[in-house]
Amino acid sequence: xxxPRPLRADAARNRTRIMTAAHEQITEHGPDxxxxxxxxxxxxxxxxxxxxxxxKRDLVTAVVAASFETVADDAEECLRRExxxxxxxxxxxxxxSRVMDTVAHNRAVKAAAYALSxxxxxxxxxxxxxTRVTQALDRLIRTAQAQGGLRADFTLDDLYLMLSTLxxxxxxxxxxxxxxxxxxxxxxx
Numbered sequence: 001x002x003x004p005r006p007l008r009a010d011a012a013r014n015r016t017r018i019m020t021a022a023h024e025q026i027t028e029h030g031p032d033x034x035x036x037x038x039x040x041x042x043x044x045x046x047x048x049x050x051x052x053x054x055x056k057r058d059l060v061t062a063v064v065a066a067s068f069e070t071v072a073d074d075a076e077e078c079l080r081r082e083x084x085x086x087x088x089x090x091x092x093x094x095x096x097s098r099v100m101d102t103v104a105h106n107r108a109v110k111a112a113a114y115a116l117s118x119x120x121x122x123x124x125x126x127x128x129x130x131t132r133v134t135q136a137l138d139r140l141i142r143t144a145q146a147q148g149g150l151r152a153d154f155t156l157d158d159l160y161l162m163l164s165t166l167x168x169x170x171x172x173x174x175x176x177x178x179x180x181x182x183x184x185x186x187x188x189x
Contacts, residue, residue, distance in 0.1 A: 015052050017042040022063050027106055031060070061126070067106060068129045074098055075136035088140050089149030093183060095140075096162070100175050103168040151188050 021042035025033045035056055039049040053059035078091035137156060144150035167178050 011052075014042070014044050014048055018044060018049055018052055018059075019062065019066060022059050023066070026060065026063060035059070065126055065129060067102075068126065068133070071099060071102070072129045072132040072136070075133050075140070079136045079140055082140060082143060087149060088144035088147050089187070092137075092140050092144050092150070093179075095137075096183075097176075097179060099163060100166045100168065100179060101172075103163075103166050104170075104172075104175065145188070148188050151186055154186055 018038065022038050025038050025041050029037070035049055036046055038059070039046045042049065049059075053062065074095060078095050082088045082091045134156065137159060141150065141154060141156060141159065145152055145154065162182065167175055170178070
């Protein structure tokens with residue numbers, strides 16, 4: 001099996017501009033933004049956009065995957081800092097706070113993914129990112145429990161439940177209060 005040819009420099013620049021514009025347009029206008037609007041914002045012809053992304057679902061999946069890459073990088077960085085002596089519970093708390101802020105500012109991307117029925121687990125890029133996040137957070141949870149900071153019955157599924165119910169539509173003070181109350185229930189006694 002041969003690996004795909006690398007993009008020409010102009011094609012790579014166009015793809016980067018398309019991804020940047022798509023993220024901005026979907027965040028600002030939601031899932032109903034047209035491919036034409038995205039192409040115009042990127043400064044490329046619609047045909048160029050379709051050459052890189054044959055349909056809107058592929059483009060939205062790529063934008064969502066790029067956003068989740070940032071979450072995976074953060075989770076792995078938390079694990080690295082914990083390995084250097086930072087308490088695992090502090091890293092887990094910081095991670096939750098940053099994810100909550102990210103979701104609050106990127107609600108349209110999340111809404112677009114659901115509205116277009118983007119099945120994250122079916123896309124190879126999403127499976128890889130999900131594996132990275134899962135491995136890092138699972139280790140962080142187990143370490144926080146071993147260090148006595150996190151209740152022993154807390155699981156990765158519990159963390160994902162928390163993430164799926166974040167109060168992203170609330171103001172920053174309400175989100176901070178939600179997290180503080182939640183953490184009180186998660187702390188080992």
